[in-house]
Amino acid sequence: MSLAPQPADSELADVARILRDLIRIDTSNHGGDLTRPEEPAADYVQAILDDLGIPSTRYERAPGRTNLVARWAGVDSTLPALMLHAHLDVVPADPTTWTHPPFDGVIDDGMLWGRGAIDMKDFAAMMLAAVRRLVAEGFQPQRDVVLTFFADEEGGTEFGSEWMAAEHPEAFAGVDTAISEGGGYSITVDGQRAYLMNTGEKGAYWLELVARGVSGHGSLPAIDNPTLRIAEAVRAVGAIEWPLVMTDTTATLLERLRELAGLPASATPEELALVAGPSATRIRAGLRDVSNVTKIAAGYKENVVPETATAVVDLRFIPGREDAALAHVRSVVGPEIEVRVLMELDAFETPFEGRVAEQVQAIIAEVDPGAVVLPHLIPGGTDAKPLRRIGIRGYGFIPLRLPADFAFPRMFHGVDERVPLDALDFGEDVVRRLLTQQ
Numbered sequence: 001m002s003l004a005p006q007p008a009d010s011e012l013a014d015v016a017r018i019l020r021d022l023i024r025i026d027t028s029n030h031g032g033d034l035t036r037p038e039e040p041a042a043d044y045v046q047a048i049l050d051d052l053g054i055p056s057t058r059y060e061r062a063p064g065r066t067n068l069v070a071r072w073a074g075v076d077s078t079l080p081a082l083m084l085h086a087h088l089d090v091v092p093a094d095p096t097t098w099t100h101p102p103f104d105g106v107i108d109d110g111m112l113w114g115r116g117a118i119d120m121k122d123f124a125a126m127m128l129a130a131v132r133r134l135v136a137e138g139f140q141p142q143r144d145v146v147l148t149f150f151a152d153e154e155g156g157t158e159f160g161s162e163w164m165a166a167e168h169p170e171a172f173a174g175v176d177t178a179i180s181e182g183g184g185y186s187i188t189v190d191g192q193r194a195y196l197m198n199t200g201e202k203g204a205y206w207l208e209l210v211a212r213g214v215s216g217h218g219s220l221p222a223i224d225n226p227t228l229r230i231a232e233a234v235r236a237v238g239a240i241e242w243p244l245v246m247t248d249t250t251a252t253l254l255e256r257l258r259e260l261a262g263l264p265a266s267a268t269p270e271e272l273a274l275v276a277g278p279s280a281t282r283i284r285a286g287l288r289d290v291s292n293v294t295k296i297a298a299g300y301k302e303n304v305v306p307e308t309a310t311a312v313v314d315l316r317f318i319p320g321r322e323d324a325a326l327a328h329v330r331s332v333v334g335p336e337i338e339v340r341v342l343m344e345l346d347a348f349e350t351p352f353e354g355r356v357a358e359q360v361q362a363i364i365a366e367v368d369p370g371a372v373v374l375p376h377l378i379p380g381g382t383d384a385k386p387l388r389r390i391g392i393r394g395y396g397f398i399p400l401r402l403p404a405d406f407a408f409p410r411m412f413h414g415v416d417e418r419v420p421l422d423a424l425d426f427g428e429d430v431v432r433r434l435l436t437q438q
Ligand SMILES: [Zn+2]
Pocket: 087, 119, 120, 153, 181
């Protein structure tokens, strides 16, 4: 396809220029040895911060896996600090499936295309552009503002936020609230815009189901073939109908959606989620625990009955349901199937109140009159989880005002990830207004 000439740096807003530069630094997190280090992206960010006179410190659990923490000193450093954080790694992209190469930072159709455009180099660019403008204006915040750029969010956080929270909590001294990803984009309900704020995250268990049997020759009647029992266990997990579980977050969200859509009080949670259009699936995922079988393995030779057969279940639970959800999986697969916990991530819910939540709501009312901010329990996990363990209240809010029909949630880890340039400008404006209140 023919492509319009690409704008020069000088023709782009600062936020778009920074994002384009960051997209062009391939930081694909494949997990393991193939992972491309975050260091070049951290170098780029640190150079901007150095220029602004904002000191930053690098932390690396392994060479190249750079975390960068900067502290923009406030007038009164004894006040609780606000942190903005972004991860600099991205999930890999297969260029053969993309309209434009995923690491070229192409601008087309009013949008900036590339891996990381929304997850989440966009927020790194908003942070840097907003701070650069404020520093140029001579602004100094009252409280400290910590700007953090993590490694390894997409690989499980062990070189990033998990390790930082465990080994370098001092980097975040004084921070009581943080803003990062998982929300902030607009949805349109019955012609009215609403911005979802991530105020909670579901938790996760990755469970291995193990069936043990008796190995034998494939030509003989089997004594105890574990493949059959793992198949039954997989069917049993697939048949689970998880109950509806309302939390404070989802109850508030659904009630506000009901008001926006003008639906009667009798509307069901499922019906209410549907009014969120392309975001309905993410909202529905917050109403129940969710379990999916993601792997099955057994056997090593065509004529050998194997001794074991295994399956992996990705179980996502509502805050407070970690024990009940796990117990339910154990009960449906039965006592003969061993259930091993491979990985656990905690769930949490943050009250939709307090200094920063109020500031964000007031700013959105100012820049997008009539629009509202709604709390949202997100189905996945972010860097907010480890930070919560060191007492930091986390919200997900990357401000993006989007067209009503923009299928935004599908862009996360998806093909043709892209962000409208005017949404980037909007986001930088919101971030800048938020910083002026610190
Ligand atoms: Zn992300």
